[in-house]
Amino acid sequence: MSDLILPAILLSSLLPGLIIFTLPEQQVTLRTALNLAGALFKLMLVALLFVRVAERQYAELRLPLLPDIELVLRADALSLLFLTLSALLWLLTTIYAIGYLEGSPNRSRFFGFFSLCVSATTGIALSGDLVTFVIFYEMLTISTYPLVVHRGTPKALAAGRIYLAYTICGGLVLFFATVWLRSIAGPLDFSPGGVVADLDPALYGSLAIIFALLMLSLGVKAALVPLHIWLPSAMVAPAPVSALLHAVAVVKAGAFGIIRVVHDIYGLDFSAAQNLLFPLALLAAFTIIYGSIRALSQNDLKRRLAFSTVSQVSYILLGVAMATPLGTIGGLVHLVHQGLMKITLFFCAGNLAETLGIHKVDEMDGVGRRMPWTMAAFTVGALGMIGLPPLAGFISKWYLGLGSLAAGQPWIILVLIASTLLNAAYFLPVVHRIWFIEPRQDWPSSSLRGGRETTWALLAPPLMTALLVILLGILAGSVGSALYWVELIAAREYGL
Amino acid sequence: MTTPLLYAGGGILLFSIGLHALLIRRHLLRKILAINIMGSGVFMVFIAIGARGTDAVGDPVTQVMVLTGIVVSLCFTAVAIALTIRMHNLTNCTTFATDEESSLD
């Protein structure tokens, strides 16, 4: 019976979402209450599950869909990593979105699809086999589209079309690859060591093609170059959506899927033995460099952050592709760290746009004086991205470097160094502008009581995430940190 | 050539003539007639099949089927004529208009 906690976690965001759809636009209080209650309840359930999984009690629930296909929900250590991240950030983003969208139209629709989007992400985290994963992965595509086009402007709709074109094509390839794999390998439960190792060697050719198809299709959401085009154009969405898209929902779903396929479907040993991972590592390395270079020349703040995401998400893939314990730790921990840092940056960018109407980097001169707290959070996020010790980003890069040495692929170190330099090159000038350049004109003074720079709903979330970025860096070695948890996953994965 | 086979062949022939007319003729009444001729052809085939046995009265089942078929065809003819009359009243036209696509709203 206790396994009912899994559907309960799913429903904790799905049900409020469905109810919100039916609410009239003016029911602000009820809507806010439903949102927050769902998010808090989910966080509580996740905490309960966390304790259980730490004690190696895995929860699992199977529901027959077709005579030979099941919906499998399972919570293992890796799902908990992603689940905790999404539950925590959903709560913060909901608070932020309530503040951000205050007084704007179509909020019932927005929060309804927002909850569906989070439900889909939760489902992805809890998927126990590839079929279930595909189901939720596609659900995510659909529920995100209305969020991307939320503003309803022709520009937003054009971005929505690009987004749909890429993700639907990717989803179709994923679907086809999954059906193909299912038809030669049988049930596709996620299990350590994979499910394909025992197959007839005559099938290895097909398996390699399917692996390539899976990587390509998941690479669309993970924004692997050249499949990343949709991500910068989707920046037209409201700030909370961008934040969620980049930190947990869409981009991470792709990365998480790649981790699952490599670890739990093909298995590290098999994929390494078949040389499947080296092309992935190369593509990830290329994406890291390419994204950073493109970010350099972006004047629009959100676009700069978007290209930064393109680059940073591939760190995760690079870590996975190394197939060493240290590399895996580096990649997985970056899944959490990048999420926290990037969501901080997007919250801050949203605050700038919402409060002062700033969208461009060259308008940010001296903005640190007008919005010191927001900009402090931004600085923490940016420095974390660069990988400055002792912030969270440093931990990821450190382990990635160690992993590349252990894997005997020192060229990856060069990629990491180059990328760090590029990160510095596109973030430090912004930080410099914020704090050390005189503002061109006086900012409009705050209309809020006590001269607060912006409302609490907009200020608290980025401060919280920035604090987490610092804490996860400083306290990386202690129990309960992301690093600690990831080391646990890697130990279980590699049987150490 | 036995008599039933002759009737069956005649039935198929009627069916073909009716089909030809249904496709070629434009006047709606002619189309309705053509459909009726097709139906008669099919019924003739059924009667011929029922009469093949040595039994003098023939197979009652085919006769029942034909009776049912005639009732169905009667209903259809009635509806078709009613629709044709309505159409003639509305458009003064007894064929399918060719420019239907142009004024859809």
Place this chain on the structure above:
Amino acid sequence: MTELFLHQQWLIWLTLLPLGAAVAAFLAPQQARWIGLATALLLPVCALAGILSVTLTHADPITAGGWPTPLGIELRRDGLALVMLAVTALVGFIISCYALGYFPVHDRHYDKVRYFWPLWLFLWGSCNALFVSGDLFNLYVTLELVTLSSVALIALEGGKQALAAALRYLFIGLLGSLSYLLGVGLLYGSYATVDIALLGEMISATRLNHAAMALMVAGLVLKSALFPLHFWLPQAHTMAPAPVSAALSALVVKAAYVILLRLWFEVFPALDTFAVGHLLGLLGSIAIVWGSLMALRQERLKLLIAYSTVAQIGYLYLVFPLAQPETMAAAWTGGVLLMMTHACGKSAMFMVAGTIHHTAGSDRLSRLAGAGGPVGVLAVVFTLAATTIIGLPPSGGFFAKWIFINAALVTGQWWYLPIILSGTLLAAAYIARVLGWAFLDVKRSSYPVIPWVMKWPPLVLSVIALLFGLIAYEPIQIALIGAPVHGSIMVEMTP
């Protein structure tokens, strides 16, 4: 008490009740709405009770009127009949609710209201009768009843285009059923029976039987609008009032297809069906691509949905070439699953189109602008229903496509893969076009007031269509009761 309940002849009531109600609604037009609503409430109960009585008890076969078999008519109570009855009951109930709002009491077109209910109940009863018919001649009669009521319903709008569409549909319907009837005659001539089960045991591969098969298949293909015989469908489905369009695409097209499915898997296996199967597969493939391309070009929502039906019928015809010996059960199940889920999704879409037509005065796509805003429930319904048309999870369409792709891979018929995949992409494209309009933000001076029966019932249907993949296990188990196919649904390839 339970015994009494389970041994009622529910399946007969499913036919008698709507037919009787149709007569009552015709005689008492003032009460037609309430008669219709009461029937619509009772029929799902009957259908559920019928399913329970078949699955829980192994009662004796039911014969209409209690006459023994050669004289009386034995009802089919296999899984296919049961699931189709259930889908008809569900879709019919929703359509009836929707029609209460679509044909308001004080309509200036009083005739429409007056004749809709008797005809619709008549159609419903005929469909139910068709699904439980077990012999070829009864199938002919019930199919004709379905066509007859559909013709009258299409003509309900009364305009010259509606009349022309209805007449054209009538000719097509008659042509198809006469061709089918001639085939039945030929089979009867050889075997002196029209019972599907008996024929399946006796039939052998003679030239005459192949001619009969060709005639019957041609007639049914014409009635279920497979490319290139689909030309009548877009007009007929577009000209009808929205509840009728919903019923036509959800039930009427499926009726002919169900007959073909029964024939193919129960009567024809002894014949040489190789060429016919591949021909149907080829036409189905063309229908998928052609229908989707045409849907992509339409400026009017109802036409778009109608062409989408043409494409979806194409998928249904892939069943025949894909049903090779090892994938027989898979292909059959895929077809049945697609029929069920398409019925829910497509009728919900037609109802949305009807609501937009009703409130905006036209169903041009540009009138959808802003539909995602304050009247957003329309956009939500449409999106949810469209998931099954595109084949996105967790809809039933997703799993149907899964089964088809799997069957194509296992049987080595790889040329169907690009067809299925490109059909999915094209469907996503034409749906995205609609959504693009719906989410466009425009300021309107006034927002239409939509009666709640036109909002929530379609939403229910679209949610069912969306979640059908998650709840498909039981329906498929029921459908497989007494199914003519055996084997695994998810076939695995052997190297």
